[in-house]
Amino acid sequence: MIYFSELKGKDVFTEDKIKIGKIEDLIFLASEKPNVSKLVVKDPTDKRLIIPTSFLKKIHNSILIGKEFETSELVENELYLVKNILDKQILDLQGNKIVRVNDVLLQDKDGFYISGVDTGLLGILRWLKLEKYFIKFSNYLHLKTSSSFLSWADIQPLELSRGQVKMRKDEKKLEKLRPEDLADYLEKTNVVNTNKILKMLDEKFAAEVIGNLNINFQTSLFKQFNPEKAAKIIELIDSDDSVDILLTISSKKRDQIIALLNSTKNKEILHLISLSKTPIGELISTEYFTVNPEETINDVINRIKIETADFSSLNSIYVLNKEKQLVGVFTPHELLLQDRDTPVYKFMIQNMIVIHLSTPVEISLKKMFKYKLATLPVVDSYKHILGVLTSDDAAKFMLNKLP
Amino acid sequence: MRLIWAKYKYKLLIFLSVLGPSVITTMAGNDGGGVITYSLAGAKLGYSALFILPFLILLYAISQEMGSRLAIVTGKGLGDLVREGYGIKIASFVFILILLANFGTLLTNIAALKISGEMLNLPVIPLMIGAIVMSFLLLTKSSYEKSQKIFLTGMIFYFAYVFSAVKGNPDWVESVKSLVIPKLNFFSKESFLINMAVLGTTITPWGQFFVQSYMKDKKVLIENLGFAKIESYFGAFIAIFFTFFIMLATAATLYVHNVPLESGEQAAQAIRPFAGEFASILFGIGLLNAAIIGMVIVSLSSAYAFTEFFGFSGSLDEPFNKSKTFYRIFLINNIIAALLVITPFFPLFKIVLYTQSLNAILLPVFFYYILKIINNKELMGVNTNTKFYNILAYGAAILIVVASIITVLVGILS
Numbered sequence A: 001m002i003y004f005s006e007l008k009g010k011d012v013f014t015e016d017k018i019k020i021g022k023i024e025d026l027i028f029l030a031s032e033k034p035n036v037s038k039l040v041v042k043d044p045t046d047k048r049l050i051i052p053t054s055f056l057k058k059i060h061n062s063i064l065i066g067k068e069f070e071t072s073e074l075v076e077n078e079l080y081l082v083k084n085i086l087d088k089q090i091l092d093l094q095g096n097k098i099v100r101v102n103d104v105l106l107q108d109k110d111g112f113y114i115s116g117v118d119t120g121l122l123g124i125l126r127w128l129k130l131e132k133y134f135i136k137f138s139n140y141l142h143l144k145t146s147s148s149f150l151s152w153a154d155i156q157p158l159e160l161s162r163g164q165v166k167m168r169k170d171e172k173k174l175e176k177l178r179p180e181d182l183a184d185y186l187e188k189t190n191v192v193n194t195n196k197i198l199k200m201l202d203e204k205f206a207a208e209v210i211g212n213l214n215i216n217f218q219t220s221l222f223k224q225f226n227p228e229k230a231a232k233i234i235e236l237i238d239s240d241d242s243v244d245i246l247l248t249i250s251s252k253k254r255d256q257i258i259a260l261l262n263s264t265k266n267k268e269i270l271h272l273i274s275l276s277k278t279p280i281g282e283l284i285s286t287e288y289f290t291v292n293p294e295e296t297i298n299d300v301i302n303r304i305k306i307e308t309a310d311f312s313s314l315n316s317i318y319v320l321n322k323e324k325q326l327v328g329v330f331t332p333h334e335l336l337l338q339d340r341d342t343p344v345y346k347f348m349i350q351n352m353i354v355i356h357l358s359t360p361v362e363i364s365l366k367k368m369f370k371y372k373l374a375t376l377p378v379v380d381s382y383k384h385i386l387g388v389l390t391s392d393d394a395a396k397f398m399l400n401k402l403p
Numbered sequence B: 001m002r003l004i005w006a007k008y009k010y011k012l013l014i015f016l017s018v019l020g021p022s023v024i025t026t027m028a029g030n031d032g033g034g035v036i037t038y039s040l041a042g043a044k045l046g047y048s049a050l051f052i053l054p055f056l057i058l059l060y061a062i063s064q065e066m067g068s069r070l071a072i073v074t075g076k077g078l079g080d081l082v083r084e085g086y087g088i089k090i091a092s093f094v095f096i097l098i099l100l101a102n103f104g105t106l107l108t109n110i111a112a113l114k115i116s117g118e119m120l121n122l123p124v125i126p127l128m129i130g131a132i133v134m135s136f137l138l139l140t141k142s143s144y145e146k147s148q149k150i151f152l153t154g155m156i157f158y159f160a161y162v163f164s165a166v167k168g169n170p171d172w173v174e175s176v177k178s179l180v181i182p183k184l185n186f187f188s189k190e191s192f193l194i195n196m197a198v199l200g201t202t203i204t205p206w207g208q209f210f211v212q213s214y215m216k217d218k219k220v221l222i223e224n225l226g227f228a229k230i231e232s233y234f235g236a237f238i239a240i241f242f243t244f245f246i247m248l249a250t251a252a253t254l255y256v257h258n259v260p261l262e263s264g265e266q267a268a269q270a271i272r273p274f275a276g277e278f279a280s281i282l283f284g285i286g287l288l289n290a291a292i293i294g295m296v297i298v299s300l301s302s303a304y305a306f307t308e309f310f311g312f313s314g315s316l317d318e319p320f321n322k323s324k325t326f327y328r329i330f331l332i333n334n335i336i337a338a339l340l341v342i343t344p345f346f347p348l349f350k351i352v353l354y355t356q357s358l359n360a361i362l363l364p365v366f367f368y369y370i371l372k373i374i375n376n377k378e379l380m381g382v383n384t385n386t387k388f389y390n391i392l393a394y395g396a397a398i399l400i401v402v403a404s405i406i407t408v409l410v411g412i413l414s
Helices: A121-127 A131-140 A171-176 A179-187 A191-200 A203-212 A215-224 A227-236 A239-246 A251-259 A263-274 A297-307 A332-336 A361-370 A391-401 B002-018 B021-028 B032-074 B078-119 B124-141 B144-167 B172-180 B189-202 B205-218 B222-255 B264-270 B277-310 B324-342 B348-374 B377-383 B387-413
Strands: A011-014 A019-029 A036-042 A048-052 A056-058 A063-065 A078-080 A089-091 A097-100 A103-107 A113-118 A149-151 A289-291 A317-320 A326-330 A375-379 A385-390
Touching (some): A019 A048, A103 A121, A121 A131, A191 A215, A203 A227, A215 A239, A227 A251, A239 A251, A239 A361, A326 A375, A361 A375, A385 A391, B021 B205, B021 B277, B032 B078, B032 B172, B032 B205, B032 B222, B032 B264, B032 B277, B032 B387, B078 B124, B078 B324, B124 B277, B144 B222, B172 B222, B205 B348, B348 B387
Parallel strands (some): A011 A063, A289 A317
Antiparallel strands (some): A019 A036, A019 A078, A089 A097
């Protein structure tokens, strides 16, 4: 993840270190997936070069582009980031002013696209180069700073070309989103609304979205579904996830749903449920280390030295937001690869594998091995972390099972 | 007399309710600080002080008209346009300047409130608390429409100056002649400096900011641009019309009797022996009203600036909860200013002078952006300035800028 404020004005070099100019603006596609298609580079003679991002080799730390780059033009359906989004007022559907776009978030993993806009105070301070000091100062006062973001999913791309940054509510457009993004979006609303929106989607896509929701939403939704509908969804989502959900609803409804499943799925689910007799609570440990997203690598390393001195091991570092919800994770190795003043939110992994107290031990272990993770966080329905399942615990459990 | 007044009061109210942003802004330009400067001008220069007024109407009309045109065509305030056109860094810079400059103007208004309290024999601290609470309630509890009506009704109090001037038995023929024919002492150094101060207190950054934001909140349709133009011109005229009487009130008394004066505050207080008790009370009421309107409008323009530059929701039409930041700024500004004014040994006039210098720095900045934006075809379409109008506007801008810079230099050097 990178902010536009960090790119603007940065020098652009070719691979063989010849300076071309400075980043002035970005060009993106005004669509549901806003790929950044071109860079606008101002050369030393104040001429503006438009260079397609296909020539872009590297964006972090320094910006490098291919030796044989070609320039191009703005085409239809493309917009400038500075002219069309940055500093603009965001309107809701009624046209009321809500907030202003202070910065733009860019995602550079799996492509290069706009992931959202920053509407908070930190976005302003970042431009004035005061963000670091402000965070340090508020950490010193033990105040938590938090960022306010609006996901791209909340903005109507069509309105942008008409010169307005407008919030979206047109629910028909939702299908074009990725299921993970939509799940995040829905978790910010309520269950009734979520159910309403899911009904408008096709079943397969809806099931994918449900698989990405948190267990609290999943349980509430399944309580509302009739057994036929629930069974259909169970067939479409991952068995491990299904068992997690099924174990949270009443046994009567669970049996009804399982009876409606096709035979292969039915067998699989029954087998997994039969394994679920061992409660995970007996196995997990409470020895884990958490940080907040704004802390820098330096802060984290210092705290590790002091706070984890008596830990038996440290394999994962968890990131909690202001509401103490689990929002990210990284390993000590990933930590060491970063610069000293990088804040945590810039490199943490947000897409996490978690388990719940109701998750059977066998399924937890399967998840652990399947995703090759050293630890798994156990969270409640509010994403609060309750403990961790470590590979040591897992090994102990396995050892007892061996003859 | 009372019957006539009762008969026309109603008609006058209706007439005023048709008007809006420009008139409110220009009349608020006759704020506490304004009244004090105008009285000083009248007391020191006599009828000769009036000569600048027709010219002032022209400058005022042009600058106000551009502000309201920008608001109607783009639907945005000056803060919005600067932020969107020039980015966050410039916006933050301009915002800090306007916040400080407005705070200085607020200080002069609260100081004027104190003076009017002394003139009317009212206890100063309860008066200040009352004024702040009242203006806060006025803004939080009423809609745009209502607050506008209240502002406009408040302007009736400006007639106090008319009566006050009449009571001073001025030479009417002489005063009207002075509007067109300059007197000998108009060309003196003292006259030049005072005229510059008059110009600087009339055309202000906050006035420029406020008219645009207030007009934007009114959501006037572009079809009514012509009406808004007339309103701006009328606003400039009516404000200077009252300025005429403020100057006349002191010219006919203090200047004629050669009362030596140091500052504008003395001018207001020295009227009593010459114009009589009643005229002096009227003058005090006028100043009280001017100070309160100034307090409200100047703090409002700070609050507008904050919400426009940084995009937090803010408008007079939104309920208190939604616009908390907007009103909080209003309250904090006023309370701090009041505390400073009642603090003994607080170097009020030094601080006021420094913040007025900020006004002078801001005015060129504002005019630069106003002229740049108003001539931007992409934003304004066919409603950019005409060539003739541009010549007038640039001329006015340069003159206003020179005036404010000279005022500041003189203030610092003397």
